[in-house]
Amino acid sequence: MHVTGTVGPGSPVVELRGAAVGYGDRPVIRDIDFTLTAGEVVVLLGPNGAGKSTVVRGILGLAPLMAGTLSLFGVPADRFRDRHRLGYVPQRHTIVGGVPSTVTEVVASGRLALRRPFARLRPHDREAVAAAIGVVGLSDRSGASVATLSGGQQRRVLIARALAAEPDVLVMDEPTAGVDAANQEILAATLQTLVQGGRTLLLVAHELGPLERMVQRVAVMRDGRMTYDGPPISGGDGAYHRERQGHVHHLDLGRRAELGLGLTGDTR
Amino acid sequence: MTGELLQYGFMQRALIAALLVGLTAPSVGVYLVQRRLALIGDGMGHVALAGVALGVLTSTQPVLTALGAAVAGAVAIELMRASGRSSGDVALAIMFYGGIASGVVLISRAPGGTPANLNAYLFGAITTTSRADLVVFAVLAALVLLATLGLAPRFFAVSNDEEYARAAGLPVLGYNLLLAVITAATVVISMRVVGLLLISALMVVPVATAQLVTGSFRTTVLLSLGIGLVVAVGGTAGSYYADTPSGGSIVVLAVATFAVTSVATRLRSALTRRTREQPGPVPG
Numbered sequence: 001m002h003v004t005g006t007v008g009p010g011s012p013v014v015e016l017r018g019a020a021v022g023y024g025d026r027p028v029i030r031d032i033d034f035t036l037t038a039g040e041v042v043v044l045l046g047p048n049g050a051g052k053s054t055v056v057r058g059i060l061g062l063a064p065l066m067a068g069t070l071s072l073f074g075v076p077a078d079r080f081r082d083r084h085r086l087g088y089v090p091q092r093h094t095i096v097g098g099v100p101s102t103v104t105e106v107v108a109s110g111r112l113a114l115r116r117p118f119a120r121l122r123p124h125d126r127e128a129v130a131a132a133i134g135v136v137g138l139s140d141r142s143g144a145s146v147a148t149l150s151g152g153q154q155r156r157v158l159i160a161r162a163l164a165a166e167p168d169v170l171v172m173d174e175p176t177a178g179v180d181a182a183n184q185e186i187l188a189a190t191l192q193t194l195v196q197g198g199r200t201l202l203l204v205a206h207e208l209g210p211l212e213r214m215v216q217r218v219a220v221m222r223d224g225r226m227t228y229d230g231p232p233i234s235g236g237d238g239a240y241h242r243e244r245q246g247h248v249h250h251l252d253l254g255r256r257a258e259l260g261l262g263l264t265g266d267t268r
Numbered sequence: 269m270t271g272e273l274l275q276y277g278f279m280q281r282a283l284i285a286a287l288l289v290g291l292t293a294p295s296v297g298v299y300l301v302q303r304r305l306a307l308i309g310d311g312m313g314h315v316a317l318a319g320v321a322l323g324v325l326t327s328t329q330p331v332l333t334a335l336g337a338a339v340a341g342a343v344a345i346e347l348m349r350a351s352g353r354s355s356g357d358v359a360l361a362i363m364f365y366g367g368i369a370s371g372v373v374l375i376s377r378a379p380g381g382t383p384a385n386l387n388a389y390l391f392g393a394i395t396t397t398s399r400a401d402l403v404v405f406a407v408l409a410a411l412v413l414l415a416t417l418g419l420a421p422r423f424f425a426v427s428n429d430e431e432y433a434r435a436a437g438l439p440v441l442g443y444n445l446l447l448a449v450i451t452a453a454t455v456v457i458s459m460r461v462v463g464l465l466l467i468s469a470l471m472v473v474p475v476a477t478a479q480l481v482t483g484s485f486r487t488t489v490l491l492s493l494g495i496g497l498v499v500a501v502g503g504t505a506g507s508y509y510a511d512t513p514s515g516g517s518i519v520v521l522a523v524a525t526f527a528v529t530s531v532a533t534r535l536r537s538a539l540t541r542r543t544r545e546q547p548g549p550v551p552g
Contacts (some may be wrong), residue, residue, distance in 0.1 A: 060435040083437030090432055097428050099302040099475065101485040109425035113436045118418045145483035165436065 007131045012037050013169050014059055018068035021058030027066050028054040041201045041214055046221035052204045053173055053222025060088055084113035087167030088160050091174040096147045103157055104142045107133055110164035132163035135192050169200040184210045281402055282394040282461055282504050288409040290500025294492035295416040296454045299447055302427040309468035311364040315341030317371030317464050320389050324378040331404050334459055338452035346448035392515025392523045393462035395506055401460055408453045415450050461504055463515035473522040474538030476521045480533045
């Protein structure tokens with residue numbers, strides 16, 4: 001029997017307690033307490049190397065939990081069997097492999113966890129794939145080879161691939177990094193659509209940029225620890241240090257300029 | 269001409285073996301090309317030679333010992349690759365060269381071991397396929413095709429983005445090991461007509477040719493199977509008339525097909541560019 005866990009508005013979908021995650025024997029992040037509840041839109045913010053992606057990789061089971069606990073949908077992670085309920089959009093700049101593949105083929109690979117081996121694609125699977133491509137606005141390119149798409153379009157294909165499994169939560173690593181301004185706006189609009197549809201989002205970013213208007217909560221990472229967890233605040237890149245809302249561990253005020261949070265107006 | 273070719277029992281068996289390997293090799297190779305591991309089949313051929321030699325030496329069926337060695341080698345290779353250590357690259361090289369060197373040494377010590385049949389194992393020969401071999405090849409080919417075509421969406425996902433597949437909960441290591449084992453099985457199917465040193469080419473070149481003209485994974489698979497079938501059967505028949513090693517003939521034909529297709533697609537794109545430039549200003 002599969003352990004599926006619960007979901008409902010306000011119930012926790014991801015819960016990290018005293019968590020350390022890393023690679024080999026070396027933890028990259030330590031002592032992380034973090035809760036993501038259904039319907040929230042949370043951005044993990046911080047400079048490069050702060051450990052944002054490691055938090056996400058720990059949640060997704062791609063990096064081992066070395067201390068503390070992780071529950072997904074109220075179920076301990078090692079007993080959780082419905083990984084497809086967490087839709088993952090990795091930070092990749094290209095999805096072009098050694099062999100040509102179409103947008104539909106790549107997006108359909110997101111649906112696999114819900115299908116049995118050797119089983120044919122059911123009509124419902126096809127509908128979910130087509131709908132996911134529609135959400136990211138690539139329906140007219142569904143038969144095109146992904147190699148012919150721009151970088152921003154390929155990023156949208158990765159979002160569609162995650163959406164194809166109809167996940168409860170979407171986890172996105174740097175969705176807007178390395179994407180030009182026009183495509184950033186399209187991506188932000190796509191995410192806005194998802195948020196309005198009640199989807200839970202966990203985003204990793206080194207600056208809020210076009211994500212700012214939809215974010216409800218910000219968790220700031222620095223040197224492998226979470227230094228701020230609370231509502232977004234405007235007022236310059238020092239704001240997260242002065243306010244100290246939510247769950248704050250420690251902060252080196254003298255080095256805050258290095259954070260480069262980019263919260264001052266035009267961040268592009 | 270065709271009638272003459274099919275009169276001989278050895279030729280019938282060689283052509284059936286060619287048909288089987290022509291279909292299976294690209295069906296596996298497409299995933300190796302997709303994950304940019306085009307040379308791994310070559311290494312498995314090296315390792316399989318040690319198994320073949322062991323079979324010749326102990327005068328059991330060399331096909332079955334080759335299968336054992338290739339599968340064991342394939343699993344070791346995949347586990348080494350999965351460990352992700354930087355020393356893995358050198359470890360693979362040592363395994364490949366250890367396999368082929370011990371193969372050559374063992375065959376030279378075997379009672380029936382001659383330079384001629386070493387050549388046959390390495391580069392293929394049309395006279396060597398036995399009835400018992402064909403039974404093994406047919407069973408292996410059926411299993412390989414069942415896996416590569418039946419599990420195509422899964423192998424595609426795992427090869428396209430391994431990390432994503434893992435995050436989605438797919439048993440990635442299991443699929444990688446299965447792919448390694450069917451690669452090994454394909455190497456063994458090839459050992460009579462194609463040869464252990466050339467099988468990798470038959471896995472890779474039809475795929476490389478197909479993707480010059482395709483835009484989707486599905487059509488790449490289907491077209492590469494067709495190309496593999498035609499060059500394998502054509503090369504085997506050609507080697508009968510030209511009195512050349514069948515493996516070499518098959519691969520020369522495959523590479524020629526690639527070269528012609530490559531030139532043709534380049535010419536075509538150059539022509540379309542020119543005709544597009546002539547009428548007037550091009551938008552964008």
